[in-house]
Amino acid sequence: MNLDLFILEAGKNERASLVMIHGLGDEADTWRHVFLPLAEDYHVIALDLPGFGRSDKPKMKYTPKFLMGSIMQLIAQLQLKNITLIGSSLGGILSHALAIKTTDLFSGLILVGGGLLQLGPMGDWSLHLMQIPILGEWLYTRLRKDPSAAFASLRNVYHDLNHLPREDRDFLYLRVNQRVWSDEQRRAYFSTLRHLNPWIKMCQSGLPGQLSQLNTPTFLIRGEFDRLFSEENAKGISNVQPNASMNTIENSGHLPHQEAPTKFLKVVRQWLGSQKI
Secondary structure, eight states: OOOOOOEEEESOTTSOEEEEEOOTTOOGGGGTTTHHHHHTTSEEEEEOOTTSTTSOOOSSOOOHHHHHHHHHHHHHHHTOOSEEEEEETHHHHHHHHHHHHSTTTEEEEEEESOOSOOOSOOSOOHHHHHTSTTHHHHHHHGGGGOHHHHHHGGGGGOSOGGGSOHHHHHHHHHHHHHHHTOHHHHHHHHHHHHHHHHHHHHHTTTHHHHHHTOOSOEEEEEETTOSSSOHHHHHHHHHHSTTEEEEEETTOOSOHHHHSHHHHHHHHHHHHHHTTO
16 A cells, blocks of 8 residues: 655765654654754654554554554655664554564664563553543543643653643644544554554564564663653563663653653764664
């Protein structure tokens, strides 16, 4: 299926490519604080996954296979080479899976708050509730009645939502309310969420062995107060996978590239430099 995917693109084409993949219910703007700084040295592409943001939103099953195929389609269309995937949450899970599937394509992986290996449960129950049919839809749709409640629903992915800069809070308030009023994004959200967890569970069988053979340089970044991607999961990946290391960013939650962009940029640049990417 040929889809029209919205992308942000900056930097010189001849440079190494960084492909940035957002998480569930998010979009390319999640990288807004780090996108242009990284484009000073790299060819940077951030996409809206199908079903989200400004990309096409077809009526279909949003399986991990479909989402990964869309990413690969974009990479082929842009004829990208020397690619490092930077994935946040769901984007990290998909990036990890793509690297396992196509071991010779990617120069590196940066997994931010997400990876395929799941050793422990999430510490936040909001996504568990969203997985329950009817209840999940009711919880989601009722946010349309109260814009402030829609904004407050973001608290599970930030360490301290209230202390973000005013400009960020205003931006997120607008974005989340646009999102909850989009029937198409609502459909894609629930389809993605409910196909994702069974697939992740299926992937666990034999996964440590697969990861032990994955030589793609991998950098795991986790916010200190991330309630969705546990320290156990991050350490599990870094312990079993060769050429993998991790960094914890203090005073941040599930989205350290938003809450602590200066620290995030520092560690990413250091790692990319150490890998000569």
